[in-house]
Amino acid sequence: MKNDKKIIFIRVDSSTKIGYGHLIRCLALADTLKKSFKINFICTNLNGNLISQICKKNFEVFRFNTKSQRINVKKDAEKTISIIKKYRNKKSLLILDSYILSQEWENRVRPYVKRLIVIDDLMDRKHSCDLIIDQNLHTQMNSLYTKSVPKNCVKLLGPDYAILRNQFIAQRKYAKIRSLPIKNILVSFGGTDNENHTLHALTSLKKLNSDVNVNVVTGTANIGKKIIKNFCKKNFNYNYFEQVENMAKLMQVADLCIGSSGTTTWERCCVGLPAIAIVASNDQKDIASAVSKNKCIINLGKIKKSDNVNYVRLMKNLKNSELQNMSRNCMKLVDGKGAARISKYIFSMMKGD
Numbered sequence: 001m002k003n004d005k006k007i008i009f010i011r012v013d014s015s016t017k018i019g020y021g022h023l024i025r026c027l028a029l030a031d032t033l034k035k036s037f038k039i040n041f042i043c044t045n046l047n048g049n050l051i052s053q054i055c056k057k058n059f060e061v062f063r064f065n066t067k068s069q070r071i072n073v074k075k076d077a078e079k080t081i082s083i084i085k086k087y088r089n090k091k092s093l094l095i096l097d098s099y100i101l102s103q104e105w106e107n108r109v110r111p112y113v114k115r116l117i118v119i120d121d122l123m124d125r126k127h128s129c130d131l132i133i134d135q136n137l138h139t140q141m142n143s144l145y146t147k148s149v150p151k152n153c154v155k156l157l158g159p160d161y162a163i164l165r166n167q168f169i170a171q172r173k174y175a176k177i178r179s180l181p182i183k184n185i186l187v188s189f190g191g192t193d194n195e196n197h198t199l200h201a202l203t204s205l206k207k208l209n210s211d212v213n214v215n216v217v218t219g220t221a222n223i224g225k226k227i228i229k230n231f232c233k234k235n236f237n238y239n240y241f242e243q244v245e246n247m248a249k250l251m252q253v254a255d256l257c258i259g260s261s262g263t264t265t266w267e268r269c270c271v272g273l274p275a276i277a278i279v280a281s282n283d284q285k286d287i288a289s290a291v292s293k294n295k296c297i298i299n300l301g302k303i304k305k306s307d308n309v310n311y312v313r314l315m316k317n318l319k320n321s322e323l324q325n326m327s328r329n330c331m332k333l334v335d336g337k338g339a340a341r342i343s344k345y346i347f348s349m350m351k352g353d
Contacts, residue, residue, distance in 0.1 A: 006091045009042055009113070010041050010042065017046070018099075019190060020221075021190070022097045029095070031057070044063070045063050045064065074104075081109055084109070084113060091350065093346070094110075110128055121134060123144055123148075132153055133156045135158070135266060135338060168270045172336050175272040176327075179320055182212065188216075189278075192221045199228055205311055213237050217250065260279070269296060274323055277300065294333060296330045
């Protein structure tokens with residue numbers, strides 16, 4: 001019997017070096033798409049990966065093994081094509097979410113699927129795709145991807161298309177506008193935090209009053225997690241969490257977050273959580289600037305290890321009206337319906353083929 005069920009392949013990686021943001025948003029999108037599509041993930045077995053999270057969701061995973069921990073674009077394309085040719089049908093789609101795999105990769109793989117969809121955050125890369133999704137707010141939204149994608153490529157751009165897990169949509173119902181005094185702080189610098197910003201922030205927060213509760217979240221790949229965990233054990237009101245399943249709840253109960261400006265920005269915004277945010281990597285610089293202009297965060301920019309950031313002083317200088325406005329602006333920017341909008345478009349696109 002011929003299989004006519006629509007198939008989506010998702011090519012995405014996670015690791016200590018790459019981080020977890022790409023995979024987490026692809027999982028969130030897959031959760032929405034699975035109602036209408038058969039989902040197959042294609043991933044490389046890199047150090048510190050989160051492939052186990054895909055398996056927990058009962059999605060099919062095809063794995064590439066690599067001894068060098070490096071991804072070769074040509075070989076990766078060949079292996080991806082081999083999997084697609086074996087398991088595809090005429091209605092197969094491919095979603096790519098990677099900073100490493102380039103337009104060359106797309107040109108090689110694109111002929112083997114009905115449609116190629118790219119998720120990206122970087123504005124200066126060229127793509128050969130039918131649909132591009134960039135969920136981020138940028139400083140120059142009107143000029144995004146004007147010359148870097150084919151003319152007939154559809155662009156879904158901005159926080160209206162922020163891909164969030166269902167838990168954030170659920171917690172948004174209980175989100176409140178934050179106000180002083182700050183009683184609960186969330187410290188979260190992403191899954192890896194290779195610069196160890198978490199420990200620096202915790203050291204600074206020791207000057208706080210003892211009645212302030214601090215929840216600290218790290219990923220499994222965080223190289224300094226043992227020291228962070230030990231810090232929380234020794235200090236009253238500091239709670240350590242690793243690779244949590246209830247991040248939305250921790251954000252919802254927090255009055256303020258100290259963290260980075262990556263994909264977690266849109267999670268915070270969905271539940272109205274203001275933040276003091278740093279730029280942890282170059283791809284976050286423009287996003288942090290744009291979100292700061294919208295008065296959703298206090299943007300500290302790129303922070304070096306040697307920089308002595310006084311987070312307590314920043315918090316004490318924060319006026320109640322500023323905190324409330326940041327919270328309101330966050331909720332206006334992201335409504336949590338991004339994945340649903342994308343899924344609806346993909347479904348209508350396939351119906352038209």
